[in-house]
Amino acid sequence: MSHPDLTEAAAPASLSGARGAASATSSPEARRSRETSTDTAPASSAGEISSRGARTDAGRLDTLDLLEAEAIHVIREVVAEFERPVLLFSGGKDSVVVLHLAAKAFLPGRVPFPVLHVDTGHNFPEVLRFRDETVARLGITLEVARVQDYIDDGRLAERADGTRNPLQTQPLLDAIAAGRHDAVFGGARRDEDKARAKERIISLRDEFGQWDPRNQRPELWSLYNGRHTPGQHVRAFPISNWTELDVWRYIEREHIPLPPLYFAHEREVYARDGMWRAIGEFSPIRAGETLERRVVRYRTVGDMSCTGAVESDAADVASVVAEVARSTLTERGATRADDRISEAAMEDRKKDGYF
Incomplete structure (x- = not known):
């Protein structure tokens, strides 16, 4: 598979206006413009990681280009500043997009960190197959933390309602500690939930892996504070400013495979x-x-x-x-x-x- 050199779409130089331009699209008129805009550049073939981005008729970066540039900037900054980053990868669309962005960020090399999946044991088989096929195709190390192991040895107990999603927390924190991961990429977006809307792009977790919404750091002019003490780590959300529609339009433009x-x-x-x-x-x-x-x-x-x-x-x-x-x-x-x-x-x- 051949990959073109990284050019305008992923260039850090385009980031000075990315945050402001993305914010400017929050008005109803601007959002309607985003939703109806048409990408003009040819997309890559299915499954291929390409650095090509779309352009408006005026030759300027469009909304997807700006969001992509911001996300790639965040990914590169985290890799530069932290020693052992990892990406939470479930095979869901958001984590698939973040992995695609990471692949573009480091072309022509490979993604320089592993991916981690917290497997509840109740996942859709189709998604697990897709997860394994994706990491094999990209040559990435997959780490798996299994909720079932914790239930089997008594560290966790089944919930009365049968759902295991809330049981993922302890296996996740243990996997982060075992891997000595000081930065954890996630695919969370602010539009998903009011709690996630409170997150910063770089979000500090204390020595117990806990999040304090009252202890959030300012992020002005795309400057991110990754300082942490031993035992702490950060969660990094490169697509925090994206919406569900942005994600799907990007999937369409980039021809990204999904389950x-x-x-x-x-x-x-x-x-x-x-x-x-x-x-x-x-x-x-x-x-x-x-x-x-x-x-x-x-x-x-x-x-x-x-x-x-x-x-x-x-x-x-x-x-x-x-x-x-x-x-x-x-x-x-x-x-x-x-x-x-x-x-x-x-x-x-x-x-x-x-x-």
Whole structure:
């Protein structure tokens, strides 16, 4: 596979206006302009990492170029400043995009850090296969922390509601400590949840891996403070300023492969809590619930026991982009039961050390 040299789209020189320009698109008029803009440059072939970016007719960087440049800048800064970074990689669309950005950031070399997956044991098989195929294709080391190991030896116990997503925190923190990782890349975005909206791009975690939303550092002029003492680490969120629509438009532009669950397919599901849940070993049907065959897709691919599907006929990326543009709910708000445990469910988990 040949890769063109990194040029304008990933150049740090374009970053001086990236944050300001991205912020300027927050007005309704600007957001509508973003959602309807058309990329003009040819995209790379499917699965190929390319440094080419789109340009507006005036020859200026468009919104996706600015977001990409900011993300690549963050990734390079973290690698330059920290000794043992790692990327949280589940095979979901956001972590796939961050990994794609990391690959572009270090072309023609390989990604200079491993990826880490906290496996609940309740993951979709299709996503696990995609995870393994992706790291093999890119030649990246995969580290796996398994919730099941903690349940087997008594360090964790199954929850009454059956979901294992909240059980990921301790295996994650132990894996970070074991790998001596001082920086952990994640694919979280501010538009997903109000707790994640409080995050900085570089977010400090204390000696216990915990997050204090009142102890956030200022990030002015794209300057990031990575100072930490031994035992502390930071979480780095390169696509923090992206929206779900930005992610899908970028996937479309870059021809990034994804697990098939993200696209419309027929599946046996049942209705629960306003979501279509997939029937399976880890998500059994309850009395009074009816099993149906529906054409659905997943907007997020977390633990099978708490992730719902949505009815959809969006069978390709272009159709998904159009569907997401019409949506009034984020993917977590629409399809994640673990975020409905309480009003502060996500923030409580983040304070304990969750993603």
